[in-house]
Amino acid sequence: MRWPRQVASLLFLTLLLAGPPLLLVRIVGWPVQGWPTLRQIQLWVAQPLTEQTLTTALTLFAWLVWLFLAYTVTVRALRRVRAGARWLRRMPLPTPLQATATGMAGAAAFGAAANTTTAPPAHPLAMAAGTLDDPDGIKPAATSDDTRDGVVVAGGWLPHEVAEQIAAAAAMVWLRRRCTYLARPHSSPGRDKQDLAPLPATVAAVQAALAADQTRPPPPAGAAPAGTGDAPKPLPGLVAGLPPGGAGLVGDGALAAGRGLLVTALLARLRQPSGDAPVVITRAALTMLLGSAADLIRQDLPSLQVAATVDDATSFLTSSLTDEQPPSAPEQPERHDSRAALGAATPAVLILDVPPPAGRVEGALPTGAVTVVVLDAWPAAVTWQIDATGHTHDPRRATQARPRLCVLDPVATTDLLAVIGHAHPAPLDTHAQHPTENGVALPRPRVPHQSTGDQRSPRTRGTATAASRRLELRVLGEPAILLDGEPLTIRRSAALQILVFLTVHRDGAGSRQLVEAIWPGLPAHTLTGRLYTTLSDLRGALRSASGSPVIDHTDDRYRLNPAYLDTDLWRLQAAARHAATEVTDRLTAWQAVIDAYGGDLAAGYAWPWLESPREATRRHAIDAYAALAALQPDPRRALALLQGGIRVDPYNEDLHLRAMKALATLGDPHAISELRDSYTRRLAAAGLEPGDHFRNTAAHLSSAYLSGR
Structure with missing residues (x-):
């Protein structure tokens, strides 16, 4: 029972506020009896440290401490009252029709016999993205009509059919970015340009709303967008x-x-x-x-x-x-x-x-x-x-x-039209991106070999204590956190998402940034308590398991402490940085990147913020396969590496062009035609077409082989 503790706290607070002033007035008296006279001022200047002046100074200091305490209690009380007032304003009141129905139901309940049943709530509950199995992730829907027939975003309301098409267009944007990416080292200029920029906030809110609706799941990451291809749907x-x-x-x-x-x-x-x-x-x-x-x-x-x-x-x-x-x-x-x-x-x-x-x-x-x-x-x-x-x-x-x-509204419309413009299925044309007609050469490293060293900050550098154990966080592939090789159970799905987010943002993230990423489209100030509850539960679970403060919290920023936790993503990034600057043993360096890549970032999850870091991570593997193939003197070994890169990203046009050139070197025009046709069919299933440069290169390679014979 909590009420005895609350009563005791209230009595102690009352005693703390009323006791000191009563004692000070009764024992010492009021600190100021009136304004000092000129004679008293002259005496104080002549001899400032007297028993009376010291007593007065200590009395004034005690009163100031009490005033500070009273001010703090008053401010906290006003915040509690204000929060309660906001909660009362947000509390849904029954409409006249609902009040009438409730009264009739009450009358029927009093007049009916036993064996009554409990009616379901009048308003269904909608769940935020990433919290489908999280009891703290449930939020009241705006109205039953809004959530039953459509999706509510900050800028308006969309029917479910339109929202699903927005999600398909967003998937198309990332698919086109994957198609047109050219392999290059990690430190190359222009590598991480705007084609990795996240989509607008309105699109993320639509994706989150669809993810919350289990009856209309969003398209999986990397899959062909729904509603594209050969089977057109009626205008929604x-x-x-x-x-x-x-x-x-x-x-x-x-x-x-x-x-x-x-x-x-x-x-x-x-x-x-x-x-x-x-x-x-x-x-x-x-x-x-x-x-x-x-x-x-x-x-x-x-x-x-x-x-x-x-x-x-x-x-x-x-x-x-x-x-x-x-x-x-x-x-x-x-x-x-x-x-x-x-x-x-x-x-x-x-x-x-x-x-x-x-x-x-x-x-x-x-x-x-x-x-x-x-x-x-x-x-x-x-x-x-x-x-x-x-x-x-x-x-x-x-x-x-x-x-x-x-x-x-205009803002939401501008966001959605920008995505539609980037997703428009015009034929791909990457010819302008290719530096040469015969091949794509990887740029030479610009700096000499540098050791990656210890990337930890000075505040966290060092080894864990003997009483603590180091955790292993795996985010490439299916996410999991391991302790001595055994997986730990994460009770809240939002907590798992926070772990992956903090792994991607190694420098840390603020509470508002976390809220906007995990619950997009919802007012951030209303979700702070949910975030703190999730983080408190997550930090406590990790501390209990490892005996160490795995998640640091400083200046309202949360970050993973590398002294007590390591992740496969950080190892992959370190290997990619090392390979981009290696000049003596490049084969081993790029092979280390391939070995460190364990799959797509958070495979199986479709969080709205995830596509940009997932694509950036995938590009590390693409760069490694392409660079290693370019360094191979054996064309068969180079072809096998390029095929491995195609398995990582089967939509990348640059890898297919390199593979066709390797096949031309081996003298296999039939395999060139098969690779061209399979890639064209894969793009067609997603509503895309290969660019003219791809078609012309395939035709040129086939004709060059035939003319050579």
Whole structure:
């Protein structure tokens, strides 16, 4: 029972606050009886150290100590009161309908016989990413309607179909980065450039929300994105819910719904052939939706066409749908293939800022080929009233149910459009990245051999005490923490994620950084307590097992102490740094990198923050295989090493080009064709195509061998 301890603490605090002033007043009196006279000041200056002055000074010091204690207690009490007030404000209150239902249920319960059953809670619980088996990871859903039919992010609400397409587009971005990476040593300039930058926060929030929904899991890391390839799906979400021909959008959520339409329509183009019908928007409408970001976004979206006026947009669509070349206009960027068949699975989408003239769109375009959306009232067609949450209402049919539309704010829209632009499945072209036509030479090391040495900080350098035991953290492959070869049980999934995160961020991470990585899309200030609980449990478990403070906490930063813990990731990174600067025994150095690579970072987990460090770690192995193959005089041994690199990353184009050149050296054109075809099929399954440089190189190698014969 905790209440006796709490009562005792309260009595002790009361005694501590009331006792000292009572004793001081009763024994010594008040410290100041009045302002000193001039004569008293002169006497004090002449003889400052007297019994009276020392007594007064000690009394004042005692009062100051008591005032500091009272101030501290008051501040803590006010914080407790403020936290309680915030909790009361967040506590969900029943709606009138729920209150009525509760009253009826209570009356029925009192009047019913025995053997009653307990009803499930009215609001389902949604779980944050990385906490599916963590009791502390459960958070109340915003509303049952929000979580049942869609995903809530900081910038709005998305239907599940749209959220899944965002996750697929994010997977496509990382897949394209894997395809276009060129092997190079660890210290080469430009190696860790922006192609390892993490995706925007809105995308991470969508991925976390999908991971929390066990009925709709996100695509696994490294797998072909869902919804791409040869089996197109119907246009999801917003466009599918609009009336035939389109509608006008008005109300508080009209612009937010327009942004949702733009994102949804462009997502559909990721899953359709490159000649599919485009998305056309007027310049004024794009500015209304995105503001100053409009000019930056449209340059990265090949499927988005920007027209100056309604007439220009209609003319462009007319030419596109009739297989004619669109007229030149300064507002329309060039596109590699802007035609669409009349019977395309996805209709063209036309977004206007003002209603078109009567008969202008209908008379120029085939029926059903275009969905027109006007960001204003449209007297000649259906006009929907949209509230801020995306719920639609048709004033002419008030009793008829209407779909809920995707709504996004400008920041979330910009984040999602940036990902769509990077994920657009245009044919890969890495020709500009290759320094030569015949091969890719690894740059020479720029500095002489340097010993990696002890990477620990001076504060933690040294050996563990005799009473402590060193832990081994394995994060390459399936994560596990070992003590004397035996795995330790980590009760909380968030704790395991924290261990991997701190391993990646060897210099440590702050509490806010940890919260934003593990629970993206949720307010950081509401999750601090959950983080502290998880960290306290994790630090206690590791200390109990090893007898050492494995996780240091200094200045609100947490870091793994290398004096008491070692990881396979740190050994791999040290080997990669050593190999990049080795000049005497490069074969052994690169082989050490290959031996240290035990698999993908945290294999089997799809945490939103994980893709960037996972790809950086994978590149260590790719560089090692490519460098070791380049140093091999035996082409068969070089080919075996390149095949090992392809097993590490079967999507990397550079490794396949090197392998085809090794096969050409061995004189095996049939194997070249098989390798080219298998790689092309693998990319096609993911919705990608090999670049022209890859095709031309494969054809050149085959023809060169045949002509040589």
